[in-house]
Amino acid sequence: xxxxxxxxxxxGMAAGRVLEHLFEEAPDAFDxxxxxxxxxxxxxxxxxxxxxxxEKAYEDILIHDDAWYAERGVTLVKGVxxxxxxxxxxxxxxxxxxxxxxxxxxxxxxxxxxxIPLPGKDLPGVVTYRDLDDVEKMIAAANxxxxxxxxxxxxxxxxxxxxxxxxGMDVTVLHLMPTLMExxxxxxxxxxxxxxxxxxxxxxxxxxxxxxxxxxxxxxxVRLDDGREIAASLVVMAVGIRPNMGLAKAAGLDVNRGxxxxxxMRTSDPDIYAVGECVxxxxxxxxxxxxxxxxxxxxxxxxxxxxxxxxxxxxxxxLKVTGIDLFSAGxxxxxxxxxxxxxxxxxxxxxxxxxxxxxRLVGAVLYGDTADGTWFFDMVRSGTDISDLRxxxxxxxxxxxATPLDPTAAVAALPxxxxxxxxxGVCKGRIVTAITAKGLSSLDEVRTHTKASAxxxxxxxxxxxxxxxxxxxxxxxxxxxxMCKCTDLGHDxxxxxxxxxxxxxxxxxxxxxxxxTSCGCAKCRPALNYYLLCEWPxxxxxxxQSRFINERVHANIQKDGTYSVVPRMWGGLTTPDELRxxxxxxxxxxxxxxxVTGGQRIDLLGVKKEDxxxxxxxxxxxxxxxxxAYAKGLRTVKTCVGSEWCRFGTQDSTxxxxxxxxxxxxxxxxxKVKLGVxxxxxxxxxxxxxxxxxxxxxxxYEIHFAGAAGMHVKGTEVLTLVASExxxxxxxxxxxxxxxxxxxxxxxxxxxxxxxxxxTIRSQVVDDVPKRAALLxxxxxxxxxxxxxxxxxxxxxxxxxxxxxxxxxxxMEAAE
Amino acid sequence: MxxxxxxxxxxxxxxxxxxSDIPIQGARVVKSRHGDIAVFRxxxxxxxxxxxxxxxxxxxxxxxxxxxxxVTCPLHNWVISLETGAVEGPDEGCARVIGVKVEDGTVLxxxxxxxxx
Ligand code: SRM
Ligand SMILES: Cc1cc2nc3c(=O)[nH]c(=O)nc-3n(C[C@H](O)[C@H](O)[C@H](O)COP(=O)(O)OP(=O)(O)OC[C@H]3O[C@@H](n4cnc5c(N)ncnc54)[C@H](O)[C@@H]3O)c2cc1C
Ligand code: SF4
Ligand code: FES
Numbered sequence: 001x002x003x004x005x006x007x008x009x010x011x012g013m014a015a016g017r018v019l020e021h022l023f024e025e026a027p028d029a030f031d032x033x034x035x036x037x038x039x040x041x042x043x044x045x046x047x048x049x050x051x052x053x054x055e056k057a058y059e060d061i062l063i064h065d066d067a068w069y070a071e072r073g074v075t076l077v078k079g080v081x082x083x084x085x086x087x088x089x090x091x092x093x094x095x096x097x098x099x100x101x102x103x104x105x106x107x108x109x110x111x112x113x114x115x116i117p118l119p120g121k122d123l124p125g126v127v128t129y130r131d132l133d134d135v136e137k138m139i140a141a142a143n144x145x146x147x148x149x150x151x152x153x154x155x156x157x158x159x160x161x162x163x164x165x166x167x168g169m170d171v172t173v174l175h176l177m178p179t180l181m182e183x184x185x186x187x188x189x190x191x192x193x194x195x196x197x198x199x200x201x202x203x204x205x206x207x208x209x210x211x212x213x214x215x216x217x218x219x220x221x222v223r224l225d226d227g228r229e230i231a232a233s234l235v236v237m238a239v240g241i242r243p244n245m246g247l248a249k250a251a252g253l254d255v256n257r258g259x260x261x262x263x264x265m266r267t268s269d270p271d272i273y274a275v276g277e278c279v280x281x282x283x284x285x286x287x288x289x290x291x292x293x294x295x296x297x298x299x300x301x302x303x304x305x306x307x308x309x310x311x312x313x314x315x316x317x318x319l320k321v322t323g324i325d326l327f328s329a330g331x332x333x334x335x336x337x338x339x340x341x342x343x344x345x346x347x348x349x350x351x352x353x354x355x356x357x358x359x360r361l362v363g364a365v366l367y368g369d370t371a372d373g374t375w376f377f378d379m380v381r382s383g384t385d386i387s388d389l390r391x392x393x394x395x396x397x398x399x400x401x402a403t404p405l406d407p408t409a410a411v412a413a414l415p416x417x418x419x420x421x422x423x424x425g426v427c428k429g430r431i432v433t434a435i436t437a438k439g440l441s442s443l444d445e446v447r448t449h450t451k452a453s454a455x456x457x458x459x460x461x462x463x464x465x466x467x468x469x470x471x472x473x474x475x476x477x478x479x480x481x482x483m484c485k486c487t488d489l490g491h492d493x494x495x496x497x498x499x500x501x502x503x504x505x506x507x508x509x510x511x512x513x514x515x516x517t518s519c520g521c522a523k524c525r526p527a528l529n530y531y532l533l534c535e536w537p538x539x540x541x542x543x544x545q546s547r548f549i550n551e552r553v554h555a556n557i558q559k560d561g562t563y564s565v566v567p568r569m570w571g572g573l574t575t576p577d578e579l580r581x582x583x584x585x586x587x588x589x590x591x592x593x594x595x596v597t598g599g600q601r602i603d604l605l606g607v608k609k610e611d612x613x614x615x616x617x618x619x620x621x622x623x624x625x626x627x628x629a630y631a632k633g634l635r636t637v638k639t640c641v642g643s644e645w646c647r648f649g650t651q652d653s654t655x656x657x658x659x660x661x662x663x664x665x666x667x668x669x670x671x672k673v674k675l676g677v678x679x680x681x682x683x684x685x686x687x688x689x690x691x692x693x694x695x696x697x698x699x700x701y702e703i704h705f706a707g708a709a710g711m712h713v714k715g716t717e718v719l720t721l722v723a724s725e726x727x728x729x730x731x732x733x734x735x736x737x738x739x740x741x742x743x744x745x746x747x748x749x750x751x752x753x754x755x756x757x758x759x760t761i762r763s764q765v766v767d768d769v770p771k772r773a774a775l776l777x778x779x780x781x782x783x784x785x786x787x788x789x790x791x792x793x794x795x796x797x798x799x800x801x802x803x804x805x806x807x808x809x810x811x812m813e814a815a816e
Numbered sequence: 817m818x819x820x821x822x823x824x825x826x827x828x829x830x831x832x833x834x835x836s837d838i839p840i841q842g843a844r845v846v847k848s849r850h851g852d853i854a855v856f857r858x859x860x861x862x863x864x865x866x867x868x869x870x871x872x873x874x875x876x877x878x879x880x881x882x883x884x885x886x887v888t889c890p891l892h893n894w895v896i897s898l899e900t901g902a903v904e905g906p907d908e909g910c911a912r913v914i915g916v917k918v919e920d921g922t923v924l925x926x927x928x929x930x931x932x933x
Contacts, residue, residue: 186860336897546841561875806844
């Protein structure tokens with residue numbers, strides 16, 4: 001019997017595995033010829049990273065050497081690609097011009113690295129990361145020294161970066177997204193990974209959009225969108241892969257993203273099979289080897305006339321950078337009907353996230369401690385019903401055997417040597433012993449006696465559960481209202497920890513403080529954004545996406561989706577020119593309503609979002625800036641005419657109001673802050689129902705605070721009486737700063753004062769003079785970077801995407 | 817990532833711009849003859865599209881805060897699922913989901929199901 005002729009296109013990991021199966025099952029079924037564009041035998045592509053880092057040599061990663069092919073009578077044509085397939089004549093044409101007939105054809109062409117179409121992409125020194133040639137180029141570049149820029153912070157990019165660093169290069173990773181490996185990790189875990197990468201001396205720049213690759217005859221660096229330039233002698237593009245299906249497409253096979261195959265790995269031509277990264281099966285394309293192995297088995301069966309069934313794969317990946325443990329398996333996208341369980345152990349740098357759908361585990365991400373990876377992966381693959389394990393699942397197999405436990409019981413079940421307080425190295429046994437032996441009954445006592453929870457405080461919930469478990473109902477935990485459902489910590493604890501641990505970004509807070517959700521919610525994000533802004537003035541970059549719409553676009557949204565625009569009128573003063581500019585703007589942009597507000601200024605209502613920058617530009621030309629009528633920040637300073645004109649006026653209340661507004665505009669506060677300055681106790685500016693008010697009297701300035709006239713009408717408390725205007729302004733700024741530092745997000749001054757007491761506030765901003773000076777200093781420091789008119793910034797193009805539609809569609813029909 | 821919510825074969829895919837045009841955890845508006853469409857980009861880079869009208873009182877969902885695969889309406893804080901358009905929690909209602917897919921970094925919307933409402 002004449003043997004059938006099988007031609008294999010591509011000799012990567014998938015093809016190699018098909019051949020192994022064929023020769024095991026039926027060594028004599030086929031006369032095999034393999035064409036491989038790469039000039040070498042079959043090697044283990046996933047081990048290229050250890051070759052790059054120098055931990056392995058090429059010889060160590062060979063799968064099939066020349067002898068293997070010779071023994072099986074396989075003709076391996078190295079360094080020759082197949083350029084075309086003619087399905088009518090059942091022949092292939094190779095790039096060396098030869099033509100070969102086949103009975104069966106196997107396409108295993110893998111995928112191509114994505115090359116971003118940047119200027120300079122073809123310069124020598126710009127490489128991708130796919131095969132041994134790339135590795136050799138990288139090693140050669142490393143030997144010459146200098147800096148490498150790796151574009152792409154995914155698995156491949158990070159492995160390339162670690163390898164190049166190990167070869168002695170300076171390395172910068174540029175990543176488009178705000179955090180690394182955003183597909184696998186939530187921002188908080190991405191932050192952990194970034195810290196680990198940076199700890200090896202690799203620079204990581206997130207939100208970096210490469211604009212151009214620089215250089216004349218070879219690469220000299222890259223330029224980012226923001227104009228920044230980074231010198232480099234090597235640029236590695238590791239931004240993704242695309243199934244290599246050009247050959248199949250040209251041959252007229254059905255393709256979509258990849259070569260389409262059925263469950264038997266057959267293409268739309270029954271004599272042509274395809275496997276590996278080049279295929280698309282049931283809508284999925286894969287970029288990992290495990291699925292390829294499953295495909296290879298089924299393809300071999302099909303070629304041998306006994307078709308099997310491939311139904312798709314659940315995949316798991318590991319980052320292969322020595323010393324960094326990262327594992328992810330299954331599908332961890334957040335979706336309707338899915339729940340997540342997140343465990344963060346900040347002290348050990350551990351992060352675990354499980355995604356559940358109904359009673360099944362569908363995905364798992366582990367960082368820092370990946371020991372339970374296989375156990376979770378098995379559960380994902382087998383679809384085990386986990387309803388009984390739910391509570392303890394995230395602690396892994398060691399704790400999940402038993403019956404469901406409530407959280408207190410779970411803590412009670414921990415072994416005595418389980419670490420509770422990472423900062424002070426206190427284990428469970430010591431705490432329990434202290435509680436029973438010394439008769440402790442409160443968190444504070446435990447802190448004093450054991451030091452547990454006395455440093456960063458993030459183990460407080462655990463210690464409290466231990467108290468409950470040990471003392472039963474005798475222990476009543478102090479009821480801390482958690483910030484939101486994403487954390488057990490209250491606002492004050494979060495703020496304290498932001499300072500104590502020097503946390504400078506939202507992902508850092510979420511990781512270090514063990515947030516229970518992957519990226520927070522609409523309650524905690526704006527609050528965290530404010531706390532960070534307040535704590536790190538000039539350093540923290542305001543996160544626009546964590547702001548409510550009004551503060552993001554600096555105008556108040558109205559019920560019909562239009563906006564209102566309120567420019568500042570310092571202390572309620574205006575000029576004919578300002579009024580003319582307002583009138584002109586109202587005409588020009590057909591603004592339907594112009595209203596005098598209750599805050600002594602003018603509101604333009606019904607402005608279209610797209611018109612906002614142009615409206616602001618016109619107002620700006622007349623010298624007006626945003627009135628921040630939307631801000632959790634300084635709003636209005638109402639004044640009366642005072643001693644300038646009024647026959648009863650005792651001091652220049654208008655002038656003082658203007659000075660206060662000029663000093664304090666732009667400051668962000670926990671909730672809105674409104675001021676009023678009246679020239680005498682008749683109080684025409686209603687200063688005694690404002691957050692901060694001043695009532696001028698003959699002997700000076702009576703400073704009031706903690707009033708409101710909204711949902712609750714509340715008269716102010718008197719803070720103090722001072723003789724000079726300068727001291728009055730100083731105390732008001734110090735008071736505002738204390739409120740900024742202690743107020744919980746959305747808590748107005750009167751509620752804050754209720755909580756911490758008027759007397760303590762007075763003692764800090766009036767009596768304790770050094771403290772007052774320090775508060776003032778911090779306020780001024782913050783104002784130095786805060787007083788930027790948001791309208792002017794946006795007129796210049798900042799956040800331009802906010803003000804124009806992404807596209808307009810469906811309008812061209814008439815023209816076509 | 818390719819993601820097709822519905823109507824893959826209804827074949828009226830229209831390119832509306834690049835994924836990178838949309839801020840992460842943010843949204844952009846696409847204007848159409850039949851009303852505005854909000855196109856969202858979640859933290860994990862998944863793209864979604866909804867009619868830009870809150871089921872409550874028509875608030876522009878594009879202006880809300882995006883968290884997970886949900887958006888909180890800017891007007892009265894209803895939370896809407898980006899996946900299904902359904903209102904989460906105690907409130908009821910549904911925003912219309914528009915088919916969306918991403919090819920080579922370009923966002924395509926399926927306008928075939930977009931009729932006057
Ligand atoms: C425009 C204005 C009404 C007017 O036409 O006069 C107004 C309009 C709004 N007020 Fe007010 N308030 C206005 C003066 C006041 C005053 C009077 C004052 O400031 O002297 C008060 C009582 C004083 C006070 O704040 O204690 C006032 C108490 C409120 C409250 C209740 C606050 C409270 O803590 O109880 C809210 C609700 C809130 O802030 O959560 C509110 C919220 C609002 C919002 C921002 C509602 C919103 O979120 O959309 C309105 C915005 C409309 C817009 O688009 O401009 N507005 N509002 C006034 C703008 C003043 C300005 O020039 O900036
Ligand atoms: C650096 C690196 C690290 C990786 N790490 C991991 C990992 O840790 N875990 C994991 O699961 N996966 C990993 N992968 C992915 C894994 O290597 C691939 O999924 C796997 O190699 C794909 O196998 P394949 O046979 O489909 O394609 P390939 O292995 O790419 O083989 C395709 C071959 O076909 C050749 N070819 C293409 N067109 C033609 C043509 N017309 N004619 C002749 N020959 C042609 C190509 O030259 C190539 O040699 C990694 C990949 C890289 C690059
Ligand atoms: S505060 Fe007194 S003095 Fe001043 S304007 Fe009003 S009434 Fe006149
Ligand atoms: S309109 Fe959306 S919540 Fe009211």
